[in-house]
Amino acid sequence: MxxxxxxxxxxxxxxxxxxxxxxxxxxxxxxxxxxxxxxxxxxxxxxxxxxxxxxxxxxxxxxxxxxxxxxxxxxxxxxxxxxxxxxxxxxxxxxxxxxxxxxxxxxxxxxxxxxxxxxxxxxxxxxxxxxxxxxxxxxxxxxxxxxxxxxxxxxxxxxxxLLSVALEKIQSYLMEEKNVDEKEAKVLAAFSNGVIGKALQLLEDEEFKERRQRIMVITRDIVDKKTIYLLENLEYFNEEKTNIEEILEIMTGWYRDLLIYKDTQKKDLVINIDALEEISYQTSKLTLKNIKEMLFIIESTKSNLKSNANFQMTIEVMLLDLKQKTQ
Ligand SMILES: [Zn+2]
Missing domain, CATH: 3.40.50.300 (P-loop containing nucleotide triphosphate hydrolases)
Incomplete structure (x- = not known):
């Protein structure tokens, strides 16, 4: 040994x-x-x-x-x-x-x-x-x-x-050592940013899983719902104020997937591989240019919040701006 x-x-x-x-x-x-x-x-x-x-x-x-x-x-x-x-x-x-x-x-x-x-x-x-x-x-x-x-x-x-770890390595580790199924392992590896401790923490983190599900619903609302109904989601963001960084990371990952899928149609490049149907639906409603701009909107929301902009207003503006890119 x-x-x-x-x-x-x-x-x-x-x-x-x-x-x-x-x-x-x-x-x-x-x-x-x-x-x-x-x-x-x-x-x-x-x-x-x-x-x-x-x-x-x-x-x-x-x-x-x-x-x-x-x-x-x-x-x-x-x-x-x-x-x-x-x-x-x-x-x-x-x-x-x-x-x-x-x-x-x-x-x-x-x-x-x-x-x-x-x-x-x-x-x-x-x-x-x-x-x-x-x-x-x-x-x-x-x-x-x-x-x-x-x-x-x-x-x-x-x-x-210590260097960050290749995502494929983390994915196979989760599958082989933790019995995680392939799709979930890929999602967790992608959100770990190459940090094994983070991947293991996310594996146990039910709230992270719920947040991902909720973001899929909200991004669907952005595509499908009228503005007035979309804004009902503001309450959720308020409740999750302390976890906003993680939520915005999930949103970045989501729109990044839409961008890649719209551009290449290759499903093996998608992070949220367990939500391919939803990704396919949302990309069918958006142009490549709009998805790029939506990613940009989330990035500026992150930096605005970092510089202490009013929380409620920043999130509201984000939702409205995202909605505008679907029309
Ligand atoms: Zn010894």
């Missing part, structure tokens, strides 16, 4: 395995990538490998150290996780602990989650440890954005970047 597979991060894991085998690990790593790609799991596996007591491949997942790491009870693997910002006091605490020899085994690993939440003072304090690390210590910093850290910190770490 060795590093557990983390979907889509095979190359990064291979390079870490190589460094482990050659005993060429460094004392500080910066693990970067979007939320949901597996940064914490990489940190967990790496910490386990560093502390592993086996002779051969690490982590062996068998020795006492590996088992403790697996049960989150390894005394020399510590996670620093804070609700708010990470203050200098927490880093000082870490440093005090770091100076002491390991009590169990020969290595110590500190993992700092959301390292970007360290205050400038905390980062400056950490710098001392990165400049003169104790022989037995490794620091793993986890962040969604390496640029949120001081360059003096990042330049002293080896950077491990």
């Amino acid at each position: 060795a590093f557990k597979a983390i979907l889509g991060q095979e190359r990064l894991i291979e390079s870490l395995k190589g460094a482990l085998n050659r005993q060429q690990l460094t004392h500080a790593y910066l693990i970067e990538g979007q939320r949901g790609l597996g940064k914490a799991r990489i940190a967990h596996e790496l910490a386990k490998a560093i502390c592993c007591r086996a002779e051969g491949r690490k982590p062996c997942n068998q020795c006492n150290s590996c088992r403790k790491a697996e049960h989150q009870s390894h005394p020399e693997i510590k996670w620093l996780q804070e609700e708010g910002s990470i203050k200098i006091e927490a880093i000082r605490e870490l440093q005090k602990n770091f100076q002491m020899k390991p009590y169990e085994g020969t290595k110590k690993v500190w993992i700092i989650s959301d390292a970007g939440k360290m205050t400038t003072q905390a980062q400056n304090a950490l710098l001392k440890t990165l400049e003169e690390p104790p022989q037995h210590g490794t620091i793993l910093l986890i962040t969604t954005n390496g640029n949120s850290l001081l360059p003096t910190i990042t330049s002293r770490c080896q950077r491990l970047k």
Whole structure:
């Protein structure tokens, strides 16, 4: 046994395995990538490998150290996780602990989650440890954005970047490992933006599924209903105000599908593959030019809401503008 597979991060894991085998690990790593790609799991596996007591491949997942790491009870693997910002006091605490020899085994690993939440003072304090690390210590910093850290910190770490995963890979994973049917897997993969954690979250998310259904109804209303009846949907948008970003993403995905289907008639390019009949109906009522403009309307709605435009009015204007493109 060795590093557990983390979907889509095979190359990064291979390079870490190589460094482990050659005993060429460094004392500080910066693990970067979007939320949901597996940064914490990489940190967990790496910490386990560093502390592993086996002779051969690490982590062996068998020795006492590996088992403790697996049960989150390894005394020399510590996670620093804070609700708010990470203050200098927490880093000082870490440093005090770091100076002491390991009590169990020969290595110590500190993992700092959301390292970007360290205050400038905390980062400056950490710098001392990165400049003169104790022989037995490794620091793993986890962040969604390496640029949120001081360059003096990042330049002293080896950077491990997690990349987003090919949608086909996520789709087959959902089908093979989670028994999701092909159409649903394709939809979930498309809405995950290449983030496996997001795909798994959507799989469990009944509200997301309801929202998709509702958007299909609303886009149908835009095509079929008179303006006055279409505006009855305003109530729904108001109720879902806190989820508007997701709703507008679903709408973008929907009109993108209409555009592609209108243009190519190829159903394998469609994201909402489980709604092909509806896509076919709506495209029959719209011109290519109008669909492009509808996508543009949704994009400007997103940016208007980001710049704090009045919610109700922005949504009303969006619906009216979309309706206008169907006449
Ligand atoms: Zn082991």
